[in-house]
Amino acid sequence: MFRTSLNPCLNGIRQLINMFNGPCPFSRVCGLVNTFKPRYISAYDFTSRKLSSCPAPSNLVKVHFDEFQNLIKDCNITVIDVRQPEELVEHGALPRAINIPLGDIEDVLKNLSDDQFLKKYGHKKPQKNSPIIFSCRSGIRSEKAQIAALKLNFTNVKNYLGGWTEWAEKTKK
Numbered sequence: 001m002f003r004t005s006l007n008p009c010l011n012g013i014r015q016l017i018n019m020f021n022g023p024c025p026f027s028r029v030c031g032l033v034n035t036f037k038p039r040y041i042s043a044y045d046f047t048s049r050k051l052s053s054c055p056a057p058s059n060l061v062k063v064h065f066d067e068f069q070n071l072i073k074d075c076n077i078t079v080i081d082v083r084q085p086e087e088l089v090e091h092g093a094l095p096r097a098i099n100i101p102l103g104d105i106e107d108v109l110k111n112l113s114d115d116q117f118l119k120k121y122g123h124k125k126p127q128k129n130s131p132i133i134f135s136c137r138s139g140i141r142s143e144k145a146q147i148a149a150l151k152l153n154f155t156n157v158k159n160y161l162g163g164w165t166e167w168a169e170k171t172k173k
Helices: 002-021 065-071 085-091 102-111 114-121 140-151 163-170
Strands: 078-081 097-099 132-135 157-160
Touching (some): 065 132, 065 163, 085 163, 132 140, 132 163
Parallel strands (some): 078 097, 078 132
């Protein structure tokens, strides 16, 4: 009875292994034959960092503190902090940064008109080729925002890797 009740479940797992990664290691036991051979599936395929239409995370343009400090002097560069508004109130904000929380970034960049963006954020909406630097607390959410912008065909986007944590530490007096 025990063997019978578990058999469909085990066969399902074996079928998944067989289908995704080659021959089933238990083929002599369950009799499955591999006829479908797609590419190898790894755990990385199921993480949120992998997006099919974007470059791999290692190819994303990152900005470090010294470069960021120089870049924010350029008024043509849009700095977007993707933290929640409460975080900015509690911890502080980067100079010249506008706050668009990560959960809103795709909708704002895709759907807000130039006038709506200007009215809401007090800043000109970046165009597809405008330089944008995303920031957050430590560079993780800003990387997700960078990927989202790339998916929307923005071409000149960077991620300030150190984020607010690094900025606050290095600009302390």
